Amino acid sequence: SYELTQPPSVSVSPGQTVRITCSGDTLPNELAYWYQQKAGQAPVVVIYKDTERPSGIPERFSGSSSGTTVTLTISGVQAEDEADYYCQSRDSSDTVLFGGGTRLTVL
């Protein structure tokens, strides 16, 4: 079965840039999506179709894709960006896949 692998945690100082990766064998063939989940809240999509940013999501959020890895980049991190981030895709049988999640800590 397919899996999506993320680092469990990353930390960054305010104003710096952080990159969160998501790796999986299905990613060359399927689009990826990124969600931000703050404590006690439902997830919100911050990147769709690998690189697109929904309206209302700050420009400091961006996505990229290369081979079996997709990356969420947050440039100029702010304290309010502290959250859990999940990548999501699907496999060839339409099973939905979530990465294990990455806890972003803003120092």
Place this chain on the structure above:
Amino acid sequence: QVHLQESGPGLVKPSETLSLSCSFSGGSISSYYWTWIRKPPGKGLEWIGSVYYTGTTKYNPSLKGRVTISIDSSKNQFSLKLNSVTTADTAVYYCASYTGRFFDFWGQGTLVTVSS
């Protein structure tokens, strides 16, 4: 804009059946796969399964055999039943609208605790 709201018991005994409902409004029922997702404490998101307005379902293979998702189009509601629950099924359960590629709207989530 789709609005979703989960409802159901917050406490279920081990070996019994967890039952939740989700009421939705503001979207076309045929535009989405109506979906259940859960987040156990200290763990990540897990897709449980989805139902289309026709009644067609798709389940997470890791839960298949224990889960049933159904839809009542006349009431704009869909439901989750999870059999033979254990403490590992304790989680915040979310209902969400799935485009076939991503989840664009979510309910607020409801905590279900499995305990005797």
